[in-house]
Amino acid sequence: MDLRTLRYFSAVVREGHFGRAAVSLGIAQPPLTRQIQKLERQLGVVLLHRGQKKFEVTEAGLLLYERARRLLDSAEQAEADVRRLGTGETGRLVIGFVRSTPFTILPGIVVRFRAAFPDVELELREMRNPDQVKCLENGIIDVGLLRPPVSSRALQMVTLIREPFLALVPADHPLAPRRTTTIRQLAAEPFVMYSRAGSPLIHARVMEMCRRAGFEPRIAQYADQIHTVASFVGAGVGVALSPSTVTSFRMPGLRCLAVADKPAPLPVVAVWRTGNSSVLLRNFTRIAREAASAWQPQELPG
Template identity: 40%
Template sequence: MELRQARAFVVTADEGHVGRAATRLHVTQPTLSRQIAALERSLAVPLFDRTRRQLALTPAGEVFLAGARELVRRADELAAAAQRAHRGELGVLRVGFVQSATFAALPRLLSGFRAAVPAVRVEVMAMTTLRQLDALADDRIDVGLLRPPVNAPDLRLRTVSHDELYVALPSGHPLAGRRRVSLADLADESFVFYEREAGPAVHDTIVGFCRAAGFSPRIVQEAVDVQTIAALVAADLGVSLLIAPTPHTDEKAVVYRPLAEDLPSWEMALAWSVHNHSPVLARFLATVARGDEP
């Protein structure tokens, strides 16, 4: 039994007329009659009573119709699902992200994508830039939100934001009342810093900015994530230098101030492997390129 034969039978039973069924199926009446005859031969039972003037189902045809209708419906659903998967409308998108992406870039990009293709399941994993590079190479994530520079010829990058460096201060700090703070004003401060192992490029660049301002930061505490750094600043363990956007915190505990120096901004970029041909990834990148974001 072939699917086209089952479909021909269902449409003919629904129409109760071979001519109308043939028109609906876009075939000739002889072609439709041959398909139904072939189906009856494969089943070894008659499905239509041809002794009557009006087309009618036999008892076997009545029983067969319900199952054939379900078969056709399910086949149509499977075909539609396959087409949606090919268009990137079904499947899974695995996203790695640095923690600073959680405050703006990640929700902005994913909310737009989810609105466009709600049937795609999105899996998100917080990862440092270095871990994202390994995960992209091992096909454990499809796309990453990370901080360049990246030296990986098999990756493609697309910048999504340029972010400034801010100083984080306990709310009672003498510098908290200023609109801008100079790096040189922080020379005698204790610092809470990103762990270098979590992101050596970020760590070393910030230390380089401090040295260019005439001092080496006195690091008294390190943390792997920005929320912990903000909490330690609130606890008055030191000040910090954080890439915007900064965590949402109570201004009675922590304040963020822009720096007076004109420093280079930090890129936030999407990264993906040129070897990843996932339709879902392609759909995500197309959505981002169109700017389908709230």
């Protein structure tokens, strides 16, 4: 007894007529009749009491019809689910992200992806760069949104956005009325610096920018997170160089200035395991690129 035979039997009971059932199935009536007779022989029971012009379904036939419909419905649902999984319409993606991306591209990616694939579950995990790389290599997360460099040969990536650097000064600072400044003009100021341990990439970039401008920054305070750096600058602890994400916080007492030196912006990349051919992953990276192309840094206040 296979699904095809159950489908034939269900059609006969549903239509109440062998001829109509044969038409609905797209087969001739004699083969259909033989299949039902073969099914009765296999089961050792009478399923249909046949008359000259009509038949009656026996108690055994009604029980088989009820169970057959459940099986056929389940099989159809399983086929549909597998097809949808194959096209990336269902499934689950685990996404790692660094803490700055909720203020830049992550919300736009999530909104676009959920609109396109509402039945795909997105699990979001905030993680530092090194932790994302390990989890990607071990298959714990499917895709990461982080800042390069990514040195693992097991991973590949695509750049999504490039964040410009801004100069941060207190609102009562002599440079505050200006819209731009040079890095050299900050040389005599105390710096609120991203720590090497907490934000190694930004720390290294800021130190490099200062040295290229001809000075070693005098560090008044270390901090790990962008909003912490911004709050310290706003409180008058010092000045800072920071990715443009900082404009999302609208900190009181803070002024953000464009940097005339135009230092290289800070990329955010999408990273995944080399060889991962998942349709879900392809759909996500496509939408991530679309969302990134629509992203623009916030305009500087004032």
